[in-house]
Amino acid sequence: MAALLVRGGLWRPRGGGLVLLSKSLLTRPVVACTTTLDRPTLAHQIHISPRSYVLKDVLPSPQQELVTFSNRKGLQCISPLMRSVEETPQPILTKVKGHIPKWLNGSLLRNGPGKFEFGEEKFNHWFDGMALLHQFQLENGIVTYRSKFLQSDSYVTNSRHNRIVVSEFGTLAMPDPCKSIFGRFISWFEMPRPTDNSSVNYVVYKGDYYVSTETNFMRKVDPETLETKEKVDWSKFVVVNGATAHPHYEPDGTAYNMGNSYGKHGSSYNIIRIPPQKSNRDDTLQGAKVLCSIAPAEKMKPSYYHSFGMSENYVVFAEQPIKINLCRVITSKFLGKPIADGINWEPQYKTRFHVVNKHTGELLPGQFYSRPFATFHHINAFEDQGCVVLDLCCQDDGGSLQTYQLQNLRKAGEGLDQIYNSIARAFPRRFVLPLNVDSSVPVGQNLSPLSYTSASAVKEVDGTVWCMHENLHSEDLEEVGGMEFPQINYSRCNGRKYRFFYGCGFRHLVGDSLIKMDTETKKMKIWQEDGFYPSEPVFVPVPKATAEDSGVILSVVVTPSQNQNTFLLVLDAETFSELGRAEVPVQMPYGFHGIFVPR
Structure with missing residues (x-):
């Protein structure tokens, strides 16, 4: 060929x-x-003081250069991937090409927006679309597909009124025109009620499946039928106003999550632990408790975060300079603005890492800082020689939340190119956080004892620790647009030392390739097909596997072309070669996250 x-x-x-x-x-x-790509990575270390970003008497290292924006031209219009679709409530048979392993029995569940307007009113932001739940069921090499809209209060109420009644992240609902003039006036002074449009991910608590966004509401769902069940409110069990859609799990089913709480004295970050067992049949989050509360650098401007890291004994939280201005959020409705208007990138703040003992709830006294970066997805965290090693996907500019307006995603030609080139690329990076930093450690000393990483942690005069990252990639990753939606062999490697992770390359506003990255050699393998856009990869291990990468990668691959089919892709995780695909004769929007439920 x-x-x-x-x-x-x-x-x-x-x-x-x-x-x-x-x-x-x-x-x-x-x-x-x-x-595979193979280029040695330079491992020079540059120390930057947290009080000054000026490098003196050193040459810039390629390892630490900011690789932020692209300059691409001629991007394909992906507007059809951000359009409303009909649900497919009854399972339909897919057309399998190639080979689907017969041991691969279970369901790939995916979540994401699928409806972007009601009547004449349209949502503004990609995150606002109504949750559409997808299921690919695999059994003995046969694959069926179905989808259903989550019957959230938001979806049902909007449908009944044929207009947007419930505000979302980037869309403010207008007052009900049927109300009196006084009623409409008063409604401007009411806080928007939190949405239960749980369009981000599937999560598991106590053996039950939920769909989640980042408000205080989740929805329990049946993973077999995709039927919507009861609404669960986090704030009835722990004092939080929301929780992430990316919890972590122990092998026994114990779950950890994070959520903010807001009160008259400001805000706090809270680490939550959820027990693995139900106390009764109707139990949902009973027994959940706040393990530790962390004060933000500014009480009225806490950081926005989408995920966090967890090792065997510690939870690691990156307090980043994407700031939630609570005053602007509180007054947003009165000012006619959506909540998204109160979240901004403020790079005058450094990024700070907080480390908490997940068994005792103790916040470690070490103060770890790095230059400002934005992160949405952690890769993994593990402990080694008295340090926590933290791997995550980082951007050197955190303004992308505002950029993912639907009007931007639906652009074509030069307008689309300009939007893409305005967004910082995300790259996988490694930080090392030493757990024991005492007064006897000399100032200016690198506290990392790890020979396999160039990431450094240097003690400052004021006792803080300044962290410099190692790039977990060669410069070839820049050519494929960086990486996001990282995944690992979770059941085997989460919280442990590992070698491989997987993700999407981003030479477009959504993922346009799949990547396997080797953390030791920094070689990578890539799958890509022109005009197709793969979703977050999901790793499924071979039964009784001995090798870390013995398994398959599942990804739903969509296309804006009306003449081509969406398909479920199955890759050999070791070789990254295609085993087979299951084509679906229906259009799907580009989604967010999902999980595999083994049978």
């Missing part, structure tokens, strides 16, 4: 997609085997 030369390297057709060959191979004969 012929190879294809495109920006960033040489691509070879492979299993229906493309495998990226190293740019160093351009002068060699093209061979038929899959080749």
